[in-house]
Amino acid sequence: MNDMSDAKTVTDAKKRYSAGVMKYAQMGYWEPDYTPKDTDIIALFRITPQEGVDPVEAAAAVAGESSTATWTVVWTDRLTACGKYRAKAYRVDPVPNSTGEFFAYIAYDLDLFEGGSIANLTASIIGNVFGFKPLKALRLEDMRLPVAYVKTFQGPATGIVVERERLNVYGRPLLGATVKPKLGLSGRNYGRVVYEALKGGLDFTKDDENINSQPFMHWRDRFLYCMEAVSRASAATGEVKGTYLNVTAGTMEEMYARAEFAKSLGSVIVMIDLVIGYTAIQSMAKWARDNDMILHLHRAGHSTYTRQRSHGVSFRVIAKWMRLAGVDHLHAGTVVGKLEGDPATTKGYYDIFREERNPMALENGIFFDQDWASLNKMMPVASGGIHAGQMHQLLTYLGEDVVLQFGGGTIGHPQGIQAGATANRVALEAMVFARNAGRDIWNEGPDILRDAARTCTPLQQALEVWKDVSFDYVSTDAPDYAPTASVAM
Amino acid sequence: MSSTAPVPRPQSVDLTAACEASSVRDILQDLDRSLIGLAPVKARIRETAALLLVDRARRELGLASAPPTLHMSFTGNPGTGKTTVALRMADLLHRLGYVRKGHLVTVTRDDLVGQYIGHTAPKTKEALKKAMGGVLFIDEAYYLYRPENERDYGQEAIEILLQVMENNRDDLVVILAGYADRMDRFFASNPGFRSRIAHHIDFPDYSDAELLQIAQTMLDAQGYALDGPARAAMAEYVTARRQQPHFANARSLRNALDRARLRQASRLFEAGRGPLDAQALSTLTEPDIRASRVFRGGLDIDRPSA
Amino acid sequence: MRLRQGQFSFLPDLTDQDIHAQAQYAIDQGWAVSVEVTDDPHPRNTYWEMWGHPMFDNPDAAAVVFEVNECRKMHGGKYIRVIAFDSTPGWESIRMSFIVNRPADEPGFRLVRQEGEGRSLRYSIESYALREPEGRRYA
Numbered sequence: 064m065n066d067m068s069d070a071k072t073v074t075d076a077k078k079r080y081s082a083g084v085m086k087y088a089q090m091g092y093w094e095p096d097y098t099p100k101d102t103d104i105i106a107l108f109r110i111t112p113q114e115g116v117d118p119v120e121a122a123a124a125v126a127g128e129s130s131t132a133t134w135t136v137v138w139t140d141r142l143t144a145c146g147k148y149r150a151k152a153y154r155v156d157p158v159p160n161s162t163g164e165f166f167a168y169i170a171y172d173l174d175l176f177e178g179g180s181i182a183n184l185t186a187s188i189i190g191n192v193f194g195f196k197p198l199k200a201l202r203l204e205d206m207r208l209p210v211a212y213v214k215t216f217q218g219p220a221t222g223i224v225v226e227r228e229r230l231n232v233y234g235r236p237l238l239g240a241t242v243k244p245k246l247g248l249s250g251r252n253y254g255r256v257v258y259e260a261l262k263g264g265l266d267f268t269k270d271d272e273n274i275n276s277q278p279f280m281h282w283r284d285r286f287l288y289c290m291e292a293v294s295r296a297s298a299a300t301g302e303v304k305g306t307y308l309n310v311t312a313g314t315m316e317e318m319y320a321r322a323e324f325a326k327s328l329g330s331v332i333v334m335i336d337l338v339i340g341y342t343a344i345q346s347m348a349k350w351a352r353d354n355d356m357i358l359h360l361h362r363a364g365h366s367t368y369t370r371q372r373s374h375g376v377s378f379r380v381i382a383k384w385m386r387l388a389g390v391d392h393l394h395a396g397t398v399v400g401k402l403e404g405d406p407a408t409t410k411g412y413y414d415i416f417r418e419e420r421n422p423m424a425l426e427n428g429i430f431f432d433q434d435w436a437s438l439n440k441m442m443p444v445a446s447g448g449i450h451a452g453q454m455h456q457l458l459t460y461l462g463e464d465v466v467l468q469f470g471g472g473t474i475g476h477p478q479g480i481q482a483g484a485t486a487n488r489v490a491l492e493a494m495v496f497a498r499n500a501g502r503d504i505w506n507e508g509p510d511i512l513r514d515a516a517r518t519c520t521p522l523q524q525a526l527e528v529w530k531d532v533s534f535d536y537v538s539t540d541a542p543d544y545a546p547t548a549s550v551a552m
Numbered sequence: 553m554s555s556t557a558p559v560p561r562p563q564s565v566d567l568t569a570a571c572e573a574s575s576v577r578d579i580l581q582d583l584d585r586s587l588i589g590l591a592p593v594k595a596r597i598r599e600t601a602a603l604l605l606v607d608r609a610r611r612e613l614g615l616a617s618a619p620p621t622l623h624m625s626f627t628g629n630p631g632t633g634k635t636t637v638a639l640r641m642a643d644l645l646h647r648l649g650y651v652r653k654g655h656l657v658t659v660t661r662d663d664l665v666g667q668y669i670g671h672t673a674p675k676t677k678e679a680l681k682k683a684m685g686g687v688l689f690i691d692e693a694y695y696l697y698r699p700e701n702e703r704d705y706g707q708e709a710i711e712i713l714l715q716v717m718e719n720n721r722d723d724l725v726v727i728l729a730g731y732a733d734r735m736d737r738f739f740a741s742n743p744g745f746r747s748r749i750a751h752h753i754d755f756p757d758y759s760d761a762e763l764l765q766i767a768q769t770m771l772d773a774q775g776y777a778l779d780g781p782a783r784a785a786m787a788e789y790v791t792a793r794r795q796q797p798h799f800a801n802a803r804s805l806r807n808a809l810d811r812a813r814l815r816q817a818s819r820l821f822e823a824g825r826g827p828l829d830a831q832a833l834s835t836l837t838e839p840d841i842r843a844s845r846v847f848r849g850g851l852d853i854d855r856p857s858a
Numbered sequence: 859m860r861l862r863q864g865q866f867s868f869l870p871d872l873t874d875q876d877i878h879a880q881a882q883y884a885i886d887q888g889w890a891v892s893v894e895v896t897d898d899p900h901p902r903n904t905y906w907e908m909w910g911h912p913m914f915d916n917p918d919a920a921a922v923v924f925e926v927n928e929c930r931k932m933h934g935g936k937y938i939r940v941i942a943f944d945s946t947p948g949w950e951s952i953r954m955s956f957i958v959n960r961p962a963d964e965p966g967f968r969l970v971r972q973e974g975e976g977r978s979l980r981y982s983i984e985s986y987a988l989r990e991p992e993g994r995r996y997a
Contacts, residue, residue: 224951231901233941234865234954264868287977294981298969300862301985303901329981419948440948488868496866499883500876518870653917674910681925685918716924723920 076141084135087123091146092132097153099170105207106188107430108167109158111200111373121197122152122167128192130175147172159543164373166204166430178215181341181384189376200374206383207431214436216387220351220358222439223417223464226391229331229357230303232266235495236463238487239267239307241446241470245274250284254292256480260473261296261304263484267466270309272336272363282312282321290328307334307359307392315343322350332357332392337381338364341388348389359444360390379408379428382415385441392442398460399533400448405541406460416441417464425544442466450529451490451522455508458494467491477528482521489519565609574647576601583640588769589762590633596753597641604648621750622650622725623717625693625739627732628755631801634729635689637755641727642687651725653685661695664709672705676712684723693728694738714744758801763790767805771836776813781838793846808844815840859966861899864939864956874923877940877958881919884942884954890914891942893925895933895959897995900967900985909933912943926958935961935996961987961996 073079073089087093099105106129112121124132130150131140150171158164177183193201227233242248242256257268268289276282289306297304310321310333318335325333333356335347344360351358368375378395385393395412396404411427417440421433445461446468457467469487476483493515498504504511516523571577580601583594603620610616622645626634639656646654659679666672680688690696696713698704717726728735728745732754739746758766764787771777778786793804816836820828866872872880884891891913894906909929913921922940929938938959941952965986972980987995 224949228904228951231863231904231955233952234956264862283977287979290981291979294969294971294983297901298967298983299859301859301899301901301967302862328978437948485868492866492868496869496876496880500879501883515869519868652920655917677924677928681913681916681921684916684920684924720920720924723918723924 080136080138080141082136082138086120087127087132088117088120088152090123090127090132090136091149092123092126092130092152093119094151094153097151097170099153099207100172102173102209102211103170103207104173104176104184104209104212105431106169106171106203107205108169109200109202109204109373110165110167110198111163112165113197113199116197118155118157118165118167119152122155122165122169124195124197125167125192125201126150126152126169128195129169129187129190130171148175150175161543163199173209173211176212178212179217179345181345181388185341185384193374200371202372202374203376203380205377205428205430206380207433208383208387210434210436213387213434213438216438217345217348217352217389218386218438219391219441220348220356220389220439221391223442224440226357226442229355230266230305232303234463235491236458236461237267237442237466238265238484238491239269239444239446239466239468240265240473240484241269241271241468242274243271243470243474245271246277247279250280250288253280253285254288256474257289257306258292258296259480260484261293261306262299263473263481264300264488265304265469265473265484266302267305267307267332269307269359269468270334272309272311272338272361274309275311282310283324286321286325286328286330290325290330294329303331305331305357307332309334309336309361310347311336311339315346318343318347319350322347322354322356326354326356330356332359334359334361335390336361336363341384344385344390345388351391352389357391358389359392360385360394362394377428379411379415382412382441383433386415386435386438390441391439392444392466394446395443397445397447397449397457399453399456400445407542409460411542413443413461413465416443417462426542428542440464444468446470448532450532451487451525452509452512452529452532454490454494454512455504458491458498459505463495472525472529475528476521477524478521483525486519486521486525489515489522490525561614562612565612567605567609570605570609574605574649576605576644576647579640579644579647583637587633587636588765589758590637590755593633593637593753593755596751597637597644600751601644601648604645604650608648619650619722621721621748623749624725624727624751624753625735625749626727626729626753626755627735629731629757629799629801631803631805632755632757633802634755635691637753638687638689638727638729642725645687645725651686655683655686656689657683657686658689658691660691661706661709664690664696664713665705667705672708673712676709680712680716680720680724683726684720687725687727689727689729692730692734694730694734697738697742699741710742710744714748717748760787760790760794763801763805766802767809770806770809774813776809776834776836778836778841779838782836782841785838785841789841789844789846796846796849808846809836811844812836812840815843859964861937861957861960861964863899863901865954866956871960872956872958874927877926878919878923880954880956881922881940881942885917885919885922887942887944887953888946889942889944889953891916891919891922891940893922893929893938893940895929895936895938897936897992898985898988899937900983900988906937906939909938930959934959937961963996 072091108125110121110125112118131145131148150169152167152169154168156166158166175187189203240260242253260268286308289308293304293306308325308330310318312318312321322333335344337360348358365378365381369378369381395416396409398404398406398409407426408428411429414421419435421429423429423432442464444466449457449469450472473483473487474480476486490512493511494504497511512526516526580598607616607620628634635658642654642656645651663679664676666675696706696710698706767786789808793799881891893909895909896903896906909925926938937957939955939957942954944953967983967985970982970984974980
């Protein structure tokens with residue numbers, strides 16, 4: 064691919080900086096011989112050039128527009144070490160099994176960025192360039208964040224290890240449920256759902272993304288009744304319990320006030336929505352670390368830019384930014400539930416959340432080796448259309464360090480919320496027990512659940528009610544590379 | 553919590569197939585090949601393996617229920633292969649499914665018995681726990697019992713051992729080892745042990761011819777050889793060494809060969825003439841053997857206790 | 859009231875065979891297994907009494923079952939749990955925890971509410987067993 068363009072960087076300074084318009088590739092944004100430095104940030108874009116636009120020139124244009132370039136030559140470049148500040152497109156590959164799409168690798172010098180600021184990073188990488196006319200579509204697929212840059216971020220306020228220590232829960236996924244209906248419950252009724260679910264066996268309940276402070280339930284009412292419910296459930300079971308109190312609000316001042324109130328009532332966790340913005344998220348992460356609080360992030364809104372395969376930002380990139388920004392929980396897909404999630408792609412997300420180091424794995428959509436430099440691990444949250452009957456699949460796909468959220472699967476139980484929670488907890492414990500004891504849970508899962516249900520009527524009922532529920536749709540975001548494919552670097 | 557569904561009982565068993573499946577035959581053949589002499593020991597192990605295979609088959613058919621007692625005593629003089637055979641025995645028991653892991657933990661009195669009150673029980677339990685899933689080999693077991701000192705902590709270790717040997721029969725096999733006569737006296741004064749030990753295997757001394765063969769095998773493994781006169785000297789050495797104190801069969805041979813290699817090295821070094829070829833570097837000659845004090849009727853200088 | 863801490867408290871009590879299977883899983887992962895006992899089951903009572911050191915060098919879980927039973931002889935009327943420590947970088951924490959013994963009668967916890975300003979409350983929970991001094995609880 065590197066020979067597909069005849070563009071050569073113009074090296075004669077007089078020609079290079081004479082006023083006028085010049086191809087981006089000629090301006091120095093295309094360097095096929097460039098070897099990225101260990102400290103470079105690398106971005107991988109999927110580019111779809113307009114008809115007749117050379118992919119190399121398109122890649123160079125992306126490099127230019129996301130770093131130093133403007134539409135015309137400016138002499139003031141010569142007052143700077145512009146060779147250093149120019150982003151360098153260094154490789155362009157056609158996307159396998161698709162026409163008109165290309166993967167462009169672009170390296171950025173570390174000095175282009177302010178440390179510890181997702182806002183600054185994104186202002187460059189996805190700032191202007193996504194509206195650039197010569198491209199039909201553009202998607203940021205993955206990024207390699209150098210250790211030197213990773214170290215400028217706080218990372219998850221609590222992390223999986225300390226979250227488990229605080230909750231005193233080890234060796235099994237955590238269980239949660241979102242209170243339903245999403246909207247309309249009064250504070251008093253809302254707390255009832257929380258109490259029943261926690262007493263029945265869940266570790267967490269959760270506000271939904273759009274529960275803030277509405278006429279039917281003002282936020283203080285919700286917090287007060289929820290904490291009564293959490294404390295009662297804790298006394299009834301001898302366990303640490305929590306409910307994600309959503310502190311999302313119109314201003315930082317208001318969010319801090321709500322978070323402080325949650326803390327004063329003894330909550331172990333607060334929640335925010337992705338729509339509050341990167342800087343607000345980083346501020347709340349700092350607050351959470353300063354106040355011994357777990358920070359749950361609901362990825363509200365992400366599908367507007369993560370879902371389309373040809374345009375936007377991949378969720379794996381959002382996941383990387385959020386690990387830097389410092390949230391503890393983030394939704395990441397269920398594979399088997401009602402929301403988007405191809406198994407191989409989802410594995411890639413989970414690895415970004417939970418591993419110390421991600422080796423390149425094209426079959427999981429991971430394009431670069433990524434070292435997390437001992438940043439805490441993020442707890443993935445699996446939510447949306449999952450139920451006890453899928454426990455063996457959930458444990459196999461998602462592993463142990465995950466919050467499984469059974470909203471409908473708890474509250475919709477025919478014998479009530481407590482019974483629903485108990486069914487989920489028994490199914491979970493039986494499955495973990497069987498896996499540890501060496502059983503093949505993938506194949507024997509239904510038998511294991513049936514056996515566990517012999518001494519647990521609520522589980523029996525749950526298995527009966529939801530026995531036929533599954534969501535088999537074709538995924539819109541499968542990896543481009545088959546598991547065996549290897550791509551020469 | 554676990555509910556094991558009843559498995560239908562088979563009507564017949566195929567011993568040959570069971571033997572192949574557990575690769576017991578491999579172990580027995582390997583034992584034959586790799587251990588020189590020890591014919592009675594090999595025969596006893598073969599019998600034991602057969603017994604265990606049959607016992608397992610009987611339990612599969614529901615003819616027997618309790619797992620057999622497997623604790624053993626290995627008696628014989630030092631250097632007669634007791635530890636080596638214990639390793640193979642652990643492997644054999646593992647392949648037959650009588651122990652879960654098949655490792656061997658070797659201990660002596662010092663590893664089991666403490667110096668002060670409250671010290672012994674944790675030490676003994678620690679050793680037993682390490683050996684669980686495998687075999688605990690207690691060398692010179694009779695030192696645990698010191699009747700001359702009634703406050704000796706060895707008695708505490710014995711009591712714990714007996715208890716675990718009885719209650720945790722599924723978890724480990726204990727092998728007590730030592731000189732035959734002293735083991736006999738030990739069992740006579742500790743009937744608890746006698747009754748819990750099902751298999752006694754006696755390790756005879758090696759014959760002169762066997763020892764010479766062992767010497768050859770050891771040298772082969774190290775890439776050395778004896779020339780003709782050296783071999784004759786070695787044969788004489790074996791006969792003479794046996795008459796002297798602290799004779800320890802194969803172990804004495806190993807020590808003798810180690811010293812012969814030292815002498816060969818200094819001989820080559822001091823001669824210091826010209827380049828040496830591979831053969832010169834790997835041949836032990838008659839003087840390397842004859843320099844031993846054994847030929848002068850005396851105890852060999854170092855390692856007097858070996 | 860049944861104390862719900864640990865991985866398997868919603869399942870029927872574990873048999874020795876079950877304990878062996880779970881502890882063997884931990885050992886096979888390379889984790890050190892430990893036995894701990896308490897008469898103060900408050901969910902934030904982090905430090906239960908250690909029944910000996912974590913078992914770093916025991917390849918077979920029979921050693922764990924053995925210690926659990928030794929501990930039961932002395933503390934049969936208290937809570938006993940088995941926990942597994944993982945020393946690998948990035949973890950260096952507990953990876954498993956399950957209860958293997960509990961008192962015959964579990965009185966549970968009292969919720970204490972302290973009224974504050976407005977509608978605010980401060981909550982604490984107390985084990986009923988803790989009304990008795992250490993050593994005389996669950997007698």
